[in-house]
Amino acid sequence: MTEMQVNPSFRLAYVPGVTPGKWVRVWSERLPDVPLDLLAVPAGDGEGTLREGTADAGLVRLPVDRDVLSAIPLYTETTVVVFPKDHWLAAAEEVALGDLAEEVVFHPLDDSLGWPAGLPGRPAIERPASTADAVELVAANVGVLLVPQSLARLHHRKDLTFRPVAEAPQSQVGLAWPEDRTTDLVEEFIGIVRGRTVNSSRGRGAQPAAEPRKAAPPRKSQPQKGGQQKAGQHKGGQPKGRPKPAAGGRGAAAAKRGKPKRRS
Known part of the structure; x- marks a missing residue:
C-alpha cells in the first residue's frame, strides 16, 4: 500500500x-x-x-x-574502450579483451563495471579518482579506459574515440x-x-475512464418508393380476396381451341 x-x-x-x-x-x-x-x-x-x-x-x-x-x-549498456584516435585499436570495428593484454588499462575509483574476473591488460601505477580523471590520462596517451558507452559520450573529446568490447562486463x-x-x-x-499510458497509470495523473456511449435508437422503417400499397391489394397488383385462375380452367381451354373454323 x-x-x-x-x-x-x-x-x-x-x-x-x-x-x-x-x-x-x-x-x-x-x-x-x-x-x-x-x-x-x-x-x-x-x-x-x-x-x-x-x-x-x-x-x-x-x-x-x-x-x-x-x-x-x-x-x-554496451561497454567500450576509449583510446586516442591515432591508436592502433582504431583499425578494428570491435575489440576483444585479449587485444588489451599489453595495454595499460585504467581502473577509476568510480568504476561501474565491477570486473569480477579481474581487469584486463596491465594495471596503472594508481587508480584515477574519477572517470573524468582517467579520460585525461587516456588523452595523454598513457593508457586506455573501459566504460559504459554513455560515459564515453559524456566525456567525449576530439582527440579520442572508442570501440565496443566483446565479452566485457556491462553496466x-x-x-x-x-x-x-x-x-x-x-x-x-x-x-x-515503464511506458504506461495516462489511463493505465496507478498514480494521481490517471484520468477517469470515459463513460460508454449510449446505443443509438433503432431507425424507423421507411415506406418503399412508389407510395404506399393500396388497401385490399397484394404486392403483385391483384385485388385482395380474388383467387387467380386455376391452371386448366376456362381460360386454358379457350387458349387451346384457338380461332373458330370458317364453314364451307
Whole structure:
C-alpha cells in the first residue's frame, strides 16, 4: 500500500551517463502542478542519496542494496574502450579483451563495471579518482579506459574515440527508491518509465475512464418508393380476396381451341 506524498515536488537523482529528459517531459505533461527537481550525483553516490532521503527516487547503476531499496532494471549498456584516435585499436570495428593484454588499462575509483574476473591488460601505477580523471590520462596517451558507452559520450573529446568490447562486463541502469517510501508520486514515475499510458497509470495523473456511449435508437422503417400499397391489394397488383385462375380452367381451354373454323 502506498502512502500519500507530502512533498510539494518530486526529487529525482541521476548518475553520470543517464539522461532522464524523455521521462521528465512526460512528467511535466501529466502532472504540470508538481515540479520535478533533478539532482545530479556522482556515480558512487546514487544509493547513498536515496538512503539519506535527499531524493524520492533515482536513476542509478545497479546493483543496489535490495534490503533497503526497491529497484526496476531499465536497460543494459554496451561497454567500450576509449583510446586516442591515432591508436592502433582504431583499425578494428570491435575489440576483444585479449587485444588489451599489453595495454595499460585504467581502473577509476568510480568504476561501474565491477570486473569480477579481474581487469584486463596491465594495471596503472594508481587508480584515477574519477572517470573524468582517467579520460585525461587516456588523452595523454598513457593508457586506455573501459566504460559504459554513455560515459564515453559524456566525456567525449576530439582527440579520442572508442570501440565496443566483446565479452566485457556491462553496466545496468535502473530506477531505485527507498522501499519504505513508495509514495503516490513514486508510483507515478514508475508508470512513466515503464511506458504506461495516462489511463493505465496507478498514480494521481490517471484520468477517469470515459463513460460508454449510449446505443443509438433503432431507425424507423421507411415506406418503399412508389407510395404506399393500396388497401385490399397484394404486392403483385391483384385485388385482395380474388383467387387467380386455376391452371386448366376456362381460360386454358379457350387458349387451346384457338380461332373458330370458317364453314364451307
